[in-house]
Amino acid sequence: MSADKIWYLLTALTIVFALAVILVRNPMYSVLCLVLTFLCLSCHYILLNAQFLAVVNLIVYAGAIMVLFLFVVMFLNLREYKEETKSTLQRVAAFVVGIAILGAIVMAVRRLQYPMPSAEKFDIRTGYVEVLGETLFLDYLLPFELVTILFFVAMVGAVMLGKREKGERHF
C-alpha cells in the first residue's frame, strides 16, 4: 500500500472517530472515540516522519488528558443525564451559530495561502527530535520559556486548589 492510500484510509478513520465523538450518546464511548481520534492523529504525524510529535501527542493527550476526562465521566451518574430536552429556540440558535462558524472556517481556509513545501527542498529530518529541539531552544527560546512559566503558574494554581483548607475534614 502506498503512502497516499494509507493517508486516505487514516483520514477517513480520523473523521469517522471524530464524528462519533459528538454523535454517540454514551459519554464513555465519546471519550474512547476521542482517544481513537488522537491515535489516528499520531499516525498522521508518523506519516509525516515526525515520530517525536506522534509519541508526545500520544503521551500527553491520549495518556494523560483523556484519562482525566475518563475519570470525570466515570464519576458522573450517567442515568440522570440521559434525556436533556432543549427548547426550540435553543435548537434554532445552536443551528444558526453552528452554520455561521462552519461558514467562517470554510471561508478562512479558502482564503489561506499556505506555502506548500516543494518536494525537492523537503528535508526528511524536519520532524526529528534533534531538529525540533534546536528549533525550540535556539530560534524560539523566549516563547518556549514563557510557555514554561505558564505551565509553572498552572501547576502552582493546581497545588493551591488541591490544598487542604484549615478546618477541612480529611479522610
Add this chain to the structure above:
Amino acid sequence: MDIFWIKAIIILVIFGLSLFVAMYSTWAERKVAGYMQDRPGPNRAGWGGLLQPLADAGKMFFKEDFIPAQANKWLFIAGPCLAMLTALLSSAVIPFGDTLRIDGQEIQVQGIEVNIGILWVFGIVSLGVYGVMVGGWASNNKFSLLGAIRAASQNISYELALGLSLIAVIMMTGSLSVRDIVNTQHGGGWNILFQPLGFVIFLTCAFAECNRTPFDLPECEAELIGGYHTEYSSMKLGFYLFAEYVNMFVSSCVVSALYFGGFNYPFMDKVAEALGNDATGHNIATAIGFFAFIAKALFFVFFFMWVRWTLPRFRYDQLMNLGWKSLIPLSILNIIVTGIGLMFNLRWFSWVAVVIIVAVVAVQAAMKPKAARGILEAAPVR
C-alpha cells in the same frame, strides 16, 4: 531470504518469547513463593510442576465466562484485550541483541529501531491505564470502579517519576533510541554506575506501574474484594493476570537495557575477537549477547518475585506520599545533579545526590524524637 521475512521472524520470536517468559513466570512465582514459605509449590502437573501454566490456561478456558447483567458488554470485553495489547506492544523497541549478519546484511535483533524508542515505551505505558479503567467501569460494580480509579491514579502518579528518572539517562546518552542507550554502555560503563538514584527510582516506579507488591493496591483484596477485575472470570481474568506478567518481563527488559548494559557483557570484545569477524562468528557473538540480555532480564523478573514475597503492601496514602513527595522531588534533584555533572564532564557526579540524600535522612533520623521513629510512619493524626 528477503530482509522483510527475517524481520518478521525476529518480531515473532520476540512476541513468542515475551509470552513464553510470562507463562513460566506464573510457574516461577509460585515456586519462589513456595521456597520462601518453606513449601514445595506446584509439583503435580509435569516434572517439578512444569506443566502447571498449561493446566492453568486449560482451567481458565473451561471456566464459565460470565458477564454481569447490567455490565456494558463491549467495554467489558475490551478491557482485558486493551490490557493485553498494551502489555505486548511495548517490547517492540527493546534491542534484544546486536546485529545478525545474513547475506552480507546487518539486521538488528529488535522489533523496530526508531529514534524515539524509550518514549514509545513510555507512551504505551501511559495507555496501559485504559485497560484497567475501561474494565473496571464496564463491570458496573462499585468495588470494581473504586479499584479502577485507584489503579489509574497510582499509574498516573508513578508515570511522572518514571519519566523524570528516565530524563537523566537520556541526558547522559544524548539520544532517545534504546539501542543508542545500550551502545553507549559498551565497555563496562553501565548506567547503574553513573545513575544509582535514577535506577532506584525507575525500579520503584516499574513496580508501581506493573501493579506488583508492595504497590498492588489496585487489587488489594483486603479492601476492595478483587479490585478492578472483581467481576471478571474465565480467560478474561486470565488476560488481566497474564498482562501483569508480560508487563513484568517487559519492564525487566527495559531496566536491564537502560541501566545494566543491555546485551553488553564483560569481555565481550575479547569473545567477539576469538569468534572471528566472519558472518558465523558475528552471529554467535550476537547470540551470546542475546542470552546475556535475557539472563539480566530474568534476574529482574526474579527480583520482582523476591520483593513480592518479602515486603508487605503499602497503605494508599503512603503510596501517594511516596510517589509525589519523595520520588518526584528526588528525580528532579537527580536531573539537576546529573546536569551539573555533565557540564563539567563528570559522569559519576549523580553519586553526589545519593550522598546528599543519605546525609539528609541520617540527620533527620537523628533529630527525630525516639517515639516517632520507625520504618512506617504512624497513622495520620485526625
